[in-house]
Amino acid sequence: MQQKLFSNVVTVDAESKQVQQVLANPQYLLEWVPEITMVKQNDKKFTINRAETALNQHEVVRVKRNANEIRYVSTEGRLEYEIAFLITGEGKRTIIQEDVYVPEKAHLHLPLKLLAPIAKHAFNTNLNNLASLIEKISI
Structure with missing residues (x-):
């Protein structure tokens, strides 16, 4: 069983299709999560490393995609977690x-x-970075 730890919300000046394209490709994490230094794809999984000391300095992420939701499922770190990105255009x-x-x-x-x-604040900062990146790409 899982419990919701927190939620963050941001509005982006871009179409939902563009948001989904960025979120579905974890290589973009290098551009919106500053502490991530490496994203390596293996099959349908992505290995992520962080430069700074973090709860999960190394983790493996699977991306699950539905109609209006993209989920990152993190394993192999000190804390396993899921992030559900609900996308409403x-x-x-x-x-x-x-x-x-x-x-x-x-x-x-x-x-x-x-x-x-602490995590909510860090994730919110990164979510705002994501919004800025998507707006920059979609111009």
């Missing part, structure tokens, strides 16, 4: 809702209540 604007889920029985050295606000 409104003409030339798109709302991206990012929901982060963790296992109910996550084994960490600090409580999720302490981790959640």
Whole structure:
């Protein structure tokens, strides 16, 4: 079972198709998540490394794609998690809702209540970076 840790929302001046194209290709993570230094594709999985000390300095991510949702499923790090990006297009604007889920029985050295606000802020910063990148690409 998983529990939702937090949600973030951003509006992008781009069509939902462009948002999906960027999110479906984890190579773009190098451009919107500053601490990521390597994204290597192996089959349908992506190995990700971070330069700075992070909860998951190394992880493997699978991308799952549905009609209006793209999910990143992270494994092989200290904390396994899922990010669901819900994509709602409104003409030339798109709302991206990012929901982060963790296992109910996550084994960490600090409580999720302490981790959640720190992670929410970091993920929100990256989500805004994503929005800027998509707007730059779609001009």
